[in-house]
Amino acid sequence: MYRLIPKSTGLSKHYYSNLETGAVLLQSCNPCAHIWHYPRPVCPACGADSFSWIPASGNGTVASYTIVRHAPSAAFKDAVPYIVAMVDLKEGPRMTGTITGDTALEVQIGDLIKIEIPKDSSGKPGMPVFRSVLA
Numbered sequence: 137m138y139r140l141i142p143k144s145t146g147l148s149k150h151y152y153s154n155l156e157t158g159a160v161l162l163q164s165c166n167p168c169a170h171i172w173h174y175p176r177p178v179c180p181a182c183g184a185d186s187f188s189w190i191p192a193s194g195n196g197t198v199a200s201y202t203i204v205r206h207a208p209s210a211a212f213k214d215a216v217p218y219i220v221a222m223v224d225l226k227e228g229p230r231m232t233g234t235i236t237g238d239t240a241l242e243v244q245i246g247d248l249i250k251i252e253i254p255k256d257s258s259g260k261p262g263m264p265v266f267r268s269v270l271a
């Protein structure tokens with residue numbers, strides 16, 4: 137499922153622009169080493185505003201999921217049914233996204249996934265998705 141990247145500014149612009157390099161970035165707190173996702177200006181653990189960007193390994197485990205059977209808008213009409221999952225990344229943060237692939241509807245909690253960055257026909261990256269590594 138290819139979904140366009142939203143218009144962005146500031147921290148989210150840095151995050152989204154790096155998808156073009158194939159990197160899903162996380163933030164790592166310089167004082168306390170907490171790692172988080174999605175982009176935020178301060179550490180959610182200690183409140184410090186000093187952080188570094190680090191690339192995610194792309195590996196994670198399905199923590200929860202739901203099957204979307206009714207399209208939330210006309211843009212998703214041809215996509216249903218699809219899976220929206222919460223994935224615990226290897227680095228610690230929990231990330232929400234769509235599971236893609238022929239076996240997506242067979243997902244189970246605990247399944248291992250890899251992050252993928254789909255591209256449109258011109259090579260422009262879309263929102264990151266998950267794919268089962270067992271498929």
Ligand SMILES: [Zn+2]
Pocket residue numbers: 165166167168169170179180181182183184
């Ligand atoms: Zn911190």
